[in-house]
Amino acid sequence: xxxxxxxxxxxxxxxxxxxxxxxxxxxxxxxxxxxxxxxxxxxxxxxxxxxxxxxxxxxxxxxxxxxxxxxxxxxxxxxxxxxxxxxxxxxxxxxxxxxxxxxxxxxxxxxxxxxxxxxxxxxxxxxxxxxxxxxxxxxxxxxxxxxxxxxxxxxxxxxxxxxxxxxxxxxxxxxxxxxxxxxxxxxxxxxxxxxxxxxxxxxxxxxxxxxxxxxxxxxxxxxxxxxxxxxxxxxxxxxxxxxxxxxxxxxxxxxxxxxxxxxxxxxxxxxxxxxxxxxxxxxxxxxxxxxxxxxxxxxxxxxxxxxxxxxxxxxxxxxxxxxxxxxxxxxxxxxxxxxxxxxxxxxxxxxxxxxxxxxxxxxxxxxxxxxxxxxxxxxxxxxxxxxxxxxx
Ligand SMILES: NC(=O)c1ccc[n+]([C@@H]2O[C@H](COP(=O)([O-])OP(=O)(O)OC[C@H]3O[C@@H](n4cnc5c(N)ncnc54)[C@H](OP(=O)(O)O)[C@@H]3O)[C@@H](O)[C@H]2O)c1
Numbered sequence: 001x002x003x004x005x006x007x008x009x010x011x012x013x014x015x016x017x018x019x020x021x022x023x024x025x026x027x028x029x030x031x032x033x034x035x036x037x038x039x040x041x042x043x044x045x046x047x048x049x050x051x052x053x054x055x056x057x058x059x060x061x062x063x064x065x066x067x068x069x070x071x072x073x074x075x076x077x078x079x080x081x082x083x084x085x086x087x088x089x090x091x092x093x094x095x096x097x098x099x100x101x102x103x104x105x106x107x108x109x110x111x112x113x114x115x116x117x118x119x120x121x122x123x124x125x126x127x128x129x130x131x132x133x134x135x136x137x138x139x140x141x142x143x144x145x146x147x148x149x150x151x152x153x154x155x156x157x158x159x160x161x162x163x164x165x166x167x168x169x170x171x172x173x174x175x176x177x178x179x180x181x182x183x184x185x186x187x188x189x190x191x192x193x194x195x196x197x198x199x200x201x202x203x204x205x206x207x208x209x210x211x212x213x214x215x216x217x218x219x220x221x222x223x224x225x226x227x228x229x230x231x232x233x234x235x236x237x238x239x240x241x242x243x244x245x246x247x248x249x250x251x252x253x254x255x256x257x258x259x260x261x262x263x264x265x266x267x268x269x270x271x272x273x274x275x276x277x278x279x280x281x282x283x284x285x286x287x288x289x290x291x292x293x294x295x296x297x298x299x300x301x302x303x304x305x306x307x308x309x310x311x312x313x314x315x316x317x318x319x320x321x322x323x324x325x326x327x328x329x330x331x332x333x334x335x336x337x338x339x340x341x342x343x344x345x346x347x348x349x350x351x352x353x354x355x356x357x358x359x360x361x362x363x364x365x366x367x368x369x370x371x372x373x374x375x376x377x378x379x380x381x382x383x384x385x386x387x388x389x390x391x392x
Contacts, residue, residue, distance in 0.1 A: 002027065002028060002029060002030045003028060003029055003030070003093040003094060003272075003274070004029075004030050004031070004032040004091065004092040004093050004094070005018070005022060005029055005030070005031055005032060005092060005093070005094045005095075005096060005272065006031075006032045006033040006034070006035075006087060006088065006090065006092040006094070006095045006096070006111075007019070007031070007033075007034050007035065007095075007096045007098065008035045008084075008087075008088070008095065008096065008097050008098060008099050008104065008107050008108070008111070008122075009035065009036070009037075009096075009097070009098035009099040009100065009104065009121075009122070010034035010035060010036050010043060010046055010098075011036040011037075011039045011042040011043055011046065012036075012098055012099075012100060012203050013200075013201060013202045013203050013206075013264070014096070014098035014121045014147065014264060014268070015036075015046075015096075015098055017263075017264040017265045017268045018096045018098065018119075018268045018272070019031075019046065019050060020265055020268075021265050021268045021269045021272055021278065022050070022272065023050075024278070024279075024280075024281065025272070025278050025279075028273075028278065029272055030051075031050040031051065031052045032052065032053060032054070032090060032091065032092035033052060033053065033054040033055070033056065033087040033088075033090045033092065034046060034047050034050070034052045034054070034055045034056070034087070035055075035056045035057075035058065035084050035087045035088075035099070035107065036055075036056075036057055036058070037057070037058045037059060037099070037100075037103070038057070038058070038059045038062055039057075039062075040057050040059075040062040040063075040065035040066040040069055041065065041069050043055050043057055043066060043069075044066055044069030044070045044073075044075075044077075045069070047070065047073070047075050047077075048070070048073055048075070052075060053075065053076065053090070054075065054076045054077065054078075054086070054087055054090055055070065055075055055076075055077045055087075056077065056078050056079070056083035056084045056086065056087040057077075057078075057079045057083070058079075058080070058081070058083075058084050058103070059079065059080075060079050060080040061079075062079060063078070063079025063080065063083075066079060081106075084106075084107050085106075085107065085110055087107075088107050088110045088111050089110065092116075093116065093117065094116070094117045094118075094119055094271070094272060094274070095111040095116060095117075095118050095119070096119045096121065096147065096268075096271070096272075097111060097118055097119065097120050097121060097122040097125065097147075098121040098122060098147070099122055100122070100124075100203050100205050100206065101122075101124050101205060101329050102124045102125075102128050102322075102325060102326060102329065102369075102370075102373050104122035104124060104125055105122075105124065105125045105128050105129060105366055105369060105370065105373075106366055106370070108120070108122055108125040108133065109125070109129070109132070109133060109136065109366045111142075112133070112136045112137050112140055112142040112144075113140060113142060114140045114141045114142065115141060115142075116142050116143070117142070117143045117144075117145055117271070117274055118137070118142055118143070118144050118145070119145050119146075119147045119268070119271035119272065120144055120145065120146055120147055120148070121147040121148055123148055123218050123219060123221075123222040124218065124325055124329075126221065126222045126225045126226065127218050127221045127222060127321045127322065127324070127325045128321070128322040128325055128326075128363065128369045128370075128372075128373055129322070129362070129363045129365070129366060129368075129369035130221065130222070130224070130225030130321070130362070131225065131362040131363070131364075132362070132363055132364060132365050132366065132368075132369065133225070134225050134226070143274075144226070145270075145271040145274070146222075146226055146267075146271075147264075147267050147268060147271050148219060148222065148267070149242075149245045149260070149262070149264060149266070149267045150171040150172060150219055150223075150245045150246045151171075151219070151222060151223055151226055151246070152245070152258070152267035152270055152271070153244075153245035153246035153257075153258025153259070153260070153267075154169050154171070154223065154227065154245075154246035154248060154258060155226070156258050156270065157246060157247075157248045157256045157257070157258045158227070158248055161250070163227055163228055163229065165250050165251055166227075166229070166233065166248055166249070166250060166251070167233070167249045167250060167251050168233050168234070168235055168248075168249045169223060169227065169229060169233065169234055169235070169246065169247070169248055169249075170234075170235045170236070170237050170246060170247040170248075170249070171216060171219050171220065171223060171234070171235070171236055171237075171245075171246055172236075172237050172238070172239035172242065172244055172245055172246065172247075172296075173210075173213060173215075173216040173236055173237070173238050173239065173299065174197070174198055174199050174200075174210065174238070174239070174240055174242050174262075175213075175238040175239075175240050175297070175299075176194075176197065176198070176210045176211040176212075176213065177193060177194065177196045177197060177198060177211055178193075178194075178211055178303075179238065179240060181303075182303075183302065183303050186303060186342060186343070187341065187342065187343045188341070188342075189211070189341075189342040190342075191208075191335060191336050191338065193211075194207070194208050194211040194212075194335070194342060195207050195208070195211075197210055197211070198240065199242050199262045200242075200262060200264070204332075204336060205329070205332055208332045208335060208336065208345070209306075209328070209332065211342075212304065212306040212307075212342070212345050212346065213299065213304035213306055213307040214306035214307065214309075214310060214328050214345070214346075214349075216236050216299070216307055216310075217306060217307045217308075217309065217310020217311060217313075217314075217324075218310060218325065218328075220234050220236065220310060220311065220314055221310060221313065221314045221321045224314055231311065231314045231315045234314075236299050236307065237296045237297070237298065237299070238296070238297040238298070238299050239294065239295065239296050239297075240295055241262075241291055241292070241294055241295065242262035243259055243260070243261070243262070243286065243288070243291050243294055244257045244258070244259050244294065244296075245258050245259065245260065246258045259286060260284075260286055261283075261284055261285070261286050263284055265280070265284060266280070266284060305346040305350070306328070306345060306346040306349065309324060309346055309349055309350055309353065310324060312353075313353065317360070317362065318359050318360040318361055318362055319356075319359035319360075319361070319362060319363055319369075319372045320353065320356070320359075322363060322369055322372045322373055322376070323352060323353055323356040323372060323375075323376040324349060324352075324353055325373070325376075326352075326372070326373040326374075326375075326376035326377045326380065327348060327349040327351075327352035327353065327376050327377075327379070327380045328345070328349050329377070330348070330377055330380035330381060330384070331344065331345040331346075331348040331349055331380065332345060334348070334384055334389075338391065339384065339390060339391065340384070340389045340390060340391055341391050344389040344391075347389060348380060348383060348384065348389050351383055352376055352379045352380045352383065355379055356375070356376060356379065359372065
């Protein structure tokens, strides 16, 4: 029997990788529903190509465009929050959570239903409300499989070992386009330079996060909730080739590495295969000799302060990660819009975190997480409009 897959964030980079794996395995996998944010025409095209039964666009204003683009197809569709939730609630064995940012939290949470697999790429869901998301998954019996490549590697390496066997988990980072740049040069980085990721073609937000290394900080927080480890057991190594995605050091000194070519279709295939393995085409097999020497470096927290801030939020716990994430989303938006320079991203995040009301309890549910998120966004916007971070 073919497994059915609903994709949240179908028009994005992870959506594309997921669709590619499904297209490679038509006997095993079939699309159920699709969700996108604003790209109605792209969503309609994908829905027609994949034979989806339902397509939802989050932006209400795009409903007419989606209806026009799907006219005559027989594909049911809707627009706005209710339509997104309808897509999630429709029958499917696997939900791929790949909306960008905290905007993905509500739909991801709604996808946690008994017996389902949620393949989680949307790390911000765990950063904002990790305790609530993982608690609900356990309570209702949803399997959360990490689609983020580092976490997917760590998950596979851990296998059936108990988490008590683990001394540390190491997440690798490419180091982004500014890995070898001086702090002075990074200070003048343009959006175009920051968007030039060395290994992956990803959405704009995660690409900027990779350049600032905030992405690795968000991933540390994600890992802490996925695996139940504290900050002191989670480490980062810069590894520009991105062949080793994660390392597990066990208590007896054994170290196991999760490796693969840097291609998100590998992690997507693992999640979509659930307990079996799907076949990959030859280009997706790792040739270690061709990959050349593998380099590992310690992250430089002075040149990449965003990683330091995320580590501090992880150590602080409570609502601190949700505040950090919201401030970062506003800062990245402002940087991409040319309103602030690159160093103002961590500076704004730090300022918002410093002013945030200290909430020691993690958000208990989506509503609480979104309230913290909104409050931090308001603070970030207020600081931006005061002008202290503006590009001169
Ligand atoms: N790309 C990667 O290699 C990678 C790797 C690991 C983890 N991740 C994580 O996966 C997530 C997606 O990343 P991405 O690179 O695929 O981003 P992306 O290319 O920007 O795609 C984002 C997707 O989310 C949709 N979307 C945006 N806002 C939405 C909303 N309010 N409601 C519903 N849908 C919305 C977009 O729809 P429109 O196109 O219509 O705007 C698009 O389909 C992020 O959390 C990222 O951290 C990505």
